[in-house]
Amino acid sequence: MTVRVGLTGGIASGKSTVSAILAGLGAVVVDADLLAREVVAPGTPGLDAVVAEFGEEVLTPDGELDRPAMGAIVFADPAARQRLEAIIHPLVHRRGAELEAQAPADAVVVHDIPLLAEGGRAGSFDAVVVVDVPAQVQVERMVRDRGWSREEAESRIAAQATREDRLAIATHVIDNTGSLEELRERVEEVYADLRARA
Structure with missing residues (x-):
């Protein structure tokens, strides 16, 4: 098992x-940090949801999530961190479950x-x-x-x-x-x- x-x-x-x-x-390693990047890659519903919640200022000029800018917001404000986690955690959890389902039985x-x-x-x-x-x-x-x-x-x-x-x-x-x-x-x-x- x-x-x-x-x-x-x-x-x-x-x-x-x-x-x-x-x-x-x-x-078989399922890396939540890597998945957290994957689910907010450009063109994903995850990134769209983050921008809708926090605004365009969390994007780099080439349309990627600006991690330092996002970090500055959420580490200074626990409520903002909770709002970000409410978007990202379910997406990461779902993707992790998909990867686990592909692992060998034992x-x-x-x-x-x-x-x-x-x-x-x-x-x-x-x-x-x-x-x-x-x-x-x-x-x-x-x-x-x-x-x-x-x-x-x-x-x-x-x-x-x-x-x-x-x-x-x-x-x-x-x-x-x-x-x-x-x-x-x-x-x-x-x-x-x-x-x-x-």
Whole structure:
């Protein structure tokens, strides 16, 4: 049987690296971030709905969603973020279900969902894998790797679920404060456990 897994972690936790390792091990990965881009690509009903809600100023000159402009709006205003999520989340959920339906019957299907704890959908999965690092590590990585200010990094963390909220929904925790080799070993352990459920 298919094992449905929710994968989540705070910003700059290393969730994308874990997702890539899982895919390399044979998991079918459904990436909510990629789907969120797909459902608001130029010419989609999703992008039309975003423009209808927020106006033409969230578009680039070539008609794509201006992500930095959209981010500036929604991270400063929780109500605006909820309006955007009300458009995008159902579209992403529907597309993810389509991809899952195409997976082999005995697959480990990993739904890579940054906002899993916030969305209240943890209970719909057979297992929830949380990539965990302390907030200080998240801030250091965003400042070092993304060139963000400490204030920008802290505001992004504050806009997400708390570390405690994520850990509360976890069936498996992957600590990502060590080396890449240590991370890979832990992901392999978790994947073996998930495969055993299939």
